[in-house]
Amino acid sequence: MRDLEGKTAFITGGASGIGLGIAKTLAGAGMRVVIADLRQDHLDAAVAWFESVQKARDVLAIRLDVTDRPGFKAAADAAEAQFGPIHVLVNNAGVGIEGPLLEATYDDWDWGLGVNIGGVVNGIRTLLPRMVAHGQGGHVVNTASMAAVTRARQNFGIYAATKAAILALSESLQAELAETGIGVSVLCPGPYKTNIREAKLNRPEKFAGETGFGASLEKLSKREDASNWTDPLDAGERVLNAIREDQLYILTHGEFKPFAEAHYKGILDAFPAEPTMDSMEETMRVFGIK
Ligand SMILES: NC(=O)c1ccc[n+]([C@@H]2O[C@H](COP(=O)([O-])OP(=O)(O)OC[C@H]3O[C@@H](n4cnc5c(N)ncnc54)[C@H](O)[C@@H]3O)[C@@H](O)[C@H]2O)c1
Numbered sequence: 001m002r003d004l005e006g007k008t009a010f011i012t013g014g015a016s017g018i019g020l021g022i023a024k025t026l027a028g029a030g031m032r033v034v035i036a037d038l039r040q041d042h043l044d045a046a047v048a049w050f051e052s053v054q055k056a057r058d059v060l061a062i063r064l065d066v067t068d069r070p071g072f073k074a075a076a077d078a079a080e081a082q083f084g085p086i087h088v089l090v091n092n093a094g095v096g097i098e099g100p101l102l103e104a105t106y107d108d109w110d111w112g113l114g115v116n117i118g119g120v121v122n123g124i125r126t127l128l129p130r131m132v133a134h135g136q137g138g139h140v141v142n143t144a145s146m147a148a149v150t151r152a153r154q155n156f157g158i159y160a161a162t163k164a165a166i167l168a169l170s171e172s173l174q175a176e177l178a179e180t181g182i183g184v185s186v187l188c189p190g191p192y193k194t195n196i197r198e199a200k201l202n203r204p205e206k207f208a209g210e211t212g213f214g215a216s217l218e219k220l221s222k223r224e225d226a227s228n229w230t231d232p233l234d235a236g237e238r239v240l241n242a243i244r245e246d247q248l249y250i251l252t253h254g255e256f257k258p259f260a261e262a263h264y265k266g267i268l269d270a271f272p273a274e275p276t277m278d279s280m281e282e283t284m285r286v287f288g289i290k
Helices: 017-028 040-052 069-083 106-116 118-134 157-177 196-202 214-221 232-245 254-269 281-287
Strands: 008-012 032-037 059-063 088-091 138-143 182-188 249-251
Touching: 008 017, 008 069, 008 118, 017 032, 017 040, 017 088, 017 138, 017 232, 032 040, 032 069, 040 059, 059 069, 069 118, 088 118, 106 118, 106 157, 118 138, 118 157, 118 182, 138 157, 138 232, 157 182, 182 232, 196 214, 232 249, 249 254
Parallel strands: 008 032, 008 088, 032 059, 088 138, 138 182, 182 249
Antiparallel strands: none
């Protein structure tokens, strides 16, 4: 999608960190941006920034919990009422949920899966049919993580599972939308300086019952960013470029390539050396493998 001027982007988790970096960059490229976010303090700070650079009239801030389906529809309606059709959907809202799987309660699972996968599902279900229907083309960006392409670490079971799901979902969506004029990208960020440590503050009431992750999330809340982690505007620039160039994969930090290589090598090495079937042809036809 090359012509972004005057078009509209809807960005979940758009009021902080990587989402805000994307919002600033897309606004800088002449787009109008809707920042939909759970946290009012993040929305207020983001709006104040856009006011400070005289861009506030191109920005609509909406309070939204991406797990709230009627709320998502209302946010989409409000966005279209203000700016017209949505062309770019950025499913970025996510929580850095950490803790041992053995301790994970159903509330922990439902929160992690609900936001990191369910939020993307709700974005797609709510906005994608509208994007296809207006026929002007567009782009969907889903935020996964470097955790989707490297070997899952201890304590990252829920997080890594959600991000691997977003990678797979995005690949499938790209194939499905190939003829619609809507491109798909999956953003796999390495470390950025964001507020992801605040996960425990971003827990919607409906998932706030029982947790086995109290100690892990407390520890995360005190984690300091390393000095060489990256400014989220860098992610914004990479996303802008991927939208323009219609690139599926957005990998951000080359330093992680050896870890991804080791991960995929481990998987590839586990394949049996000899084929099990006499031919792949029929199987490829049945499963649509290209
Ligand atoms: N920070 C990193 O280095 C990093 C690395 C890999 C992937 N990511 C991913 O990037 C995305 C953005 O994270 P970030 O690091 O910018 O963190 P962040 O906390 O700075 O921003 C995330 C935003 O999402 C919002 N949010 C959380 N739950 C929500 C919900 N239920 N509904 C709507 N909004 C909600 C938060 O209020 C926050 O404003 C996430 O999907 C995260 O998993 C981040």
